[in-house]
Amino acid sequence: MSFDGLPPLREVIRAHGLFAKKALGQNFLFDLNLTAKIARSAGGLEGVTVIEVGPGPGGLTRALLSEGASKVIAIERDERCLSALAEISERYPGRLEVIPGDALKTDFAALVAGVSPVKIVANLPYNVGTELLVRWLTVEPWPPFYESLTLMFQREVAERIVAQPGDSSYGRLGVLAGWRTEARIVFDVPPQAFTPPPKVTSSVVHIVPRTNPLPVDGARLARVTEAAFGQRRKMLRQSLKSLGGEALLEKAGIDPTRRAETLSIEEFVRLAQCI
Incomplete structure (x- = not known):
């Protein structure tokens, strides 16, 4: 048993037949110390509602709940993962809401209407990460419905998010992130931490909205x-x-x-x- 009384992730994946699907951009994190580190880098979670995208077998979900999130709303389009997430729900009654569906078709602000504070914490599926980030950066009204974003990307995408004018990585993402938020890379995650290991290093980025960004559409x-x-x-x-x-x-x-x-x-x- 692990820190939260639930089985280790390798056992969960074996029990539910959860091999990672390339088509869904999946790479599963097995190291629960690492998922706890990601959860902690989002800052204090006591009393916070957390939105998580692509929880997969639930490694980060478990960390968010054990770090004190009052509620985790997890959006998962892979139906194979739902039974594994249901076990976490039983361990933390009333604190995990799993929404089966596509994050790109989800109205995030509506999910948490009237709720605060809200943070978004996710090991984003590689194939939708950038698009989701752009939506969260350009959401109206501003300041947004979330207090912060703590997201994992491929290292090169993370570098584009935090890039400054003149940097070789500076581009559209750097402008959009720099316009409305302050973004920094918190730490890197090596390929071997994942199953299957991606070909590149990943990075966790912490993004905090600016209260008064320059006014522009x-x-x-x-x-x-x-x-x-x-x-x-x-x-x-x-x-x-x-x-x-x-x-x-x-x-x-x-x-x-x-x-x-x-x-x-x-x-x-x-x-x-x-x-």
Whole structure:
């Protein structure tokens, strides 16, 4: 038995026939010390409702509950995992709500309407991680329904989230995250911690919303960054042609011969405001 009186994860996976499915972007974490470390990096969980995406066999779910989360709402699209999660639910009566379904079709704010504080903590499936993050960064109204995001990504994605202007990883994600939040990489997780081991290192990122980000329409900012970084080697007058090119840059007071990675977040916001 492990720290919470439930069987070790390897046994759970064997008992329920849960091999990881590549099509679902699954890589299972077996090390319960590591899942506890992820849960703790979300800050205090006493009295907090936690949303978890892709709990799989429930390693992180167990850590969140044992670290004191008052409730965990877990969204899982793989029906094979539901019986394993039901066992955790029995161990923590009334504290785990499992919602079978697709996170990309989930209205997260509606799940926790009227509830606070809320944190999102997840070892995100690789194939939906970035898209979910962009949705959480551009959600309205702001400040958002969550107090923080503690998420695991492939290391290269994590580096793009925390990148600053001039960094080789700086792009759309860095602008969107830097505009509305403060993001930092907390620690790395080696491939061998997972089953099956991915080909890359993973990183846990902790993201806290800013109370007063620069006012701009998130969809416009996303459009500008997408166009600018879509052709990052080209000058802005070329990459932003579809949005107004030189006229737009002149209006925003930005030199049209500059390239996307040299622009500050404030300058991207100015461009979006001028569209």
